[in-house]
Amino acid sequence: MPPENDLPVPTPLTVTPAPTTTALLTEAARRWPERVAIDFLGATTTYAELADQVRAAASVLHGLGVRRGDRVALVLPNCPQHVVAFYAVQSLGATAAEHNPLAAPEEVRDQLRLHGARVVVAWEHAVATVAPEGRTEGRTVLAVDLTAAMPLRSRLLLRLPVRAARAQRARLRAPVPSGVGSWDRSVAQARGPHATVAAPGPEPHDVAVLLPTGGTTGSPKLVPLTHANLLANVAQGRQWVPGLREGEETFGAVLPFFHAFGMTLCLTFAVSMGATQVVLPSFDVDLVLAALRRRPLTFLAGVPPMFDRLEAAAGAKDPRLLRSLRYAISGAMALDPAVASRWEAATGGLIIEGYGMTEASPVLLGNPFGPDRRPGTLGLPFPDTQVRIVDPEAVEDDPDAPDVPDGETGELLARGPQVFAGYLDAPEETAAVLLPGGWLRTGDLVRRDPEDGFVTLADRRKELIVSGGFNVYPTQVEEAVRGMPGVVDVAVVGVPDASLGEHVVAALVLEPGVTVDLASLREWLQGRVSRYALPRAVHVLEELPRSQLGKVLRRRVRDLLPGRQSD
Template identity: 70%
Template sequence: MTTDPGSPARAHYAPGVPAEIVVPDHGVDGLLTEAAGRFGDRVALDFLGAVTTYAALEEQVDRAAGLLAAAGVRAGDRVALVLPNCPQHVVAFYAALRLGAVVAEHNPLAPPAEIQEQLDAHGATVVVAWENALDRVAPGGDRRDRTVWAVDLTAALPRRSRLLLGLPLPAARAQRAALRGPVPPGVRSWEADLRRAAPLPRTHPRPAGADLAVLLHTGGTTGTPKAVALTHRNLLANVAQGRAWVQGLREGAETFYAVLPFFHAFGLTLSLTFAVRIGATQVVLPKFDVDMVLAAMRRRPATFFPGVPPMFDRLAVAAQERGADLSSVRFAISGAMALDPQVARRWEALTGGLIIEGYGMTECSPVVLGNPFGPGRRPGALGLPFPSTDIRVVDPEHPAAEVPPGAVGELLVRGPQVFAGYDGRPEETAEVLLDGGWLRTGDLVRLDDGFVVLADRRKELIISGGFNVYPSQVEEAVRSMPGVSDVAVVGLPDGARGESVVAALVLEPGARVDLEGVRRWTHERLSHYAIPRRIAVLEELPRSQLGKVLRRKVREQLLD
């Protein structure tokens, strides 16, 4: 199915949304250049009250690009960012892209072994990392011949906040410890070096649309961790599609909340590119925290709020309890997992604005489908194909054959936002990218009058709080625990969170294992969102005739 004027999907587009978009023929760095030219005096970033205008942001990016170039970064080189949401993240992102380098994004709270494996795989020789992530980047101070810059998060705070953090009080010490960490010898200061750096000459060559821009780490459609390679054109296509989809946005007059992590495809596109494209002011928070969000709303009310369902649920409940005003939010986009209709109704009642669902995956930069902004939206549906996006619903065992209308099949997508492939993994790329540019999503859907409705997940991915959890990784961590003979990890329904990570254990004779022990054991081995929230002890795990654990059967057993 395509988005031509006669397609069932096109009939449901909101007024003014085109069937096709034009992708700019330049690099992502051009978004900031254009925004600074049009909205130089406008606040680009508000980080806990400290503001940076678009003109100042461009100036910082020019100096950061000069700093990276002086360190030997050239077009095509990989620059690793291991940072939470902060102004330094935005600056380093655009500085690397300005040079034509490739930004490799990393979760700063990921286990050390995972980050080391990723750094070794993509081969970055330059890393910009939060001080509290340095033990993951350079364990024991071993930089492995990489140039590493340490980012002091407190340097981006308002002056008053920095002074308060310096007070000899227990609360101040605790906050300092949460924001700062020790810096090993040989690691350079990002802030100190940036102050001394010379700007990159304006004549320096810029990247082209076909050049590689970003590496984002994901399990992809198979659950095996790998790096998704996105070009400048991929990212700019999704920006253009999003801009066309959300009619009514006022360029240079919107306030976005940047609470989704920048290292995640959803947060990267909505905050690092889309918001800059329209000259929005972004309220940047280092992590999602209800108190932080509501305090910021009093200072600088949001007009556009992208998030995942648990965020909207917690904010709506807190706002109701405290009488907080959310009426400034005209648009909200929910992604990464299904949105509970009850949560959507509560949010729209509190804000008076619209909240819609979308569907995407990292391999698609990431958005593929969206509900129309308006009365035509359908709660519970994934949405309609974005402009310039084609979809097919096919037999999962024979992807060349489409299923009958209304039948369940695997979703295939094609469009300018579809990725360039997995970095350094041509065989795995070939498994999901078919002839004609069609991407196998691994999700089972059906079509209902042009709308795509999720039927089931072909892959056994668990989506908890908007994060992808891969059962095999959790199982490996839990299986190494003393007393555990075998384990199967599944996702069980958990309200607004989506799914809860549950470990079904088979114990060794005489062993005793409790949830707290499992959580302690996996704390250093898994990201926080992948740590099991529940356990169940079984006598044995259901298996196939070939001996493979049947996670589906485990899930059914636990639900019963």
């Protein structure tokens, strides 16, 4: 690996992190009080107004008994109320336990039991999840009405006695049982000169958030991230994108706030910049294009399918819409160099791939914003972040096992100020991923280029297929299959095989009218992948199961295969 001073990015962290998330908002409201902090479908909130709402919301939570170290569950989509609740919880020194409001009810209830929050702020549609049949289980539940944050004209249109208005209203609102209060009404009533709470605020090493994850093992766990963790990643991000201008940028907040990627890039990073956030409740191409017409975005964090769909839609309607976007960060899955090229041609800006995981707040590596970027790679370590690449079997027995030679595949280990200290109440799971010295086992298999140090993903260790003693990397086979005419999407998984250990199976989504059988697929792959990596079965699915961020869930794919059920 070349010397650090030859790398095209600054490796020591020179940006001083803020002490707490609360300090971010306080400073933004002081410096840019009249700047729009949030644009929600056209309704705007300035930084001064946001700080005022946060004080009122903190007063509400304090009145419900929330104190420093307590946990408050947030079961919300992206909306202004989510931003307000997040910062209100932080200002009391409490912990925001984030949840996906569209997750399976039992999954959310298991998470609630794990962290034990006694106060829950939930979207009306999620109230049935946290309080089934009106049973609050001793918790205080406050419901959020998404339409309360919308522009007046939009709210009036929703009241029209027409089918379209009724359908849209039903998507946004839901009945709330007795015993569940109103978050919006409570915060509105608390606003005023007496809303300030005399309570000790957070300290840097207090836990700011709890985020659910499957981690590197797939079993559900909660990740505590401190203020210091989050704000180290914010400072690292600011150093990584030096061209951003304080108090002038407009961020597209389309990634879910309840996910580490969206939380850091929008909820905290954007506020640290005094940026305007154009907040959307979910990713929708038409909503994003409408937002671009109303308030041109300059920075967008997303996942590859988002960029691909936006570029195609804008090209069909008005290619000029994307020209304001100077910077974009892609994560959660590999960024196809072709998608990156089309995006940069359409915007005139730059798009880079980043890499991380919830346990690292989340970003660990990224491509440089500039001519040294290498689409298709994870890039280089973030400032003050160290990485090692080791034999995963060797490190099981010896945490100090030497790194594999550059150019060879091994498991990525990382450490830095953004890395967490362990899962909530799960010492065994923590010991499995945190090695002595604070090294985080990512579970990802990577290679480091011996010439320039750039890291490239090979695959997830837990999804590696071992067939006949050979290692098969699903991602590499998928990339080869995607070029086949008629293939829209693909997932490659391993299934048990008595003679081989595992054999390779390809699950395909095809264009209408296209037929692909095993023989034709193997013929296409001849010379593109090794013989031992050729699929031994192919199945056609209508669509592939994906996470909230669009990542293919290979374990779920195995469930969909005929006669299969994942272990």
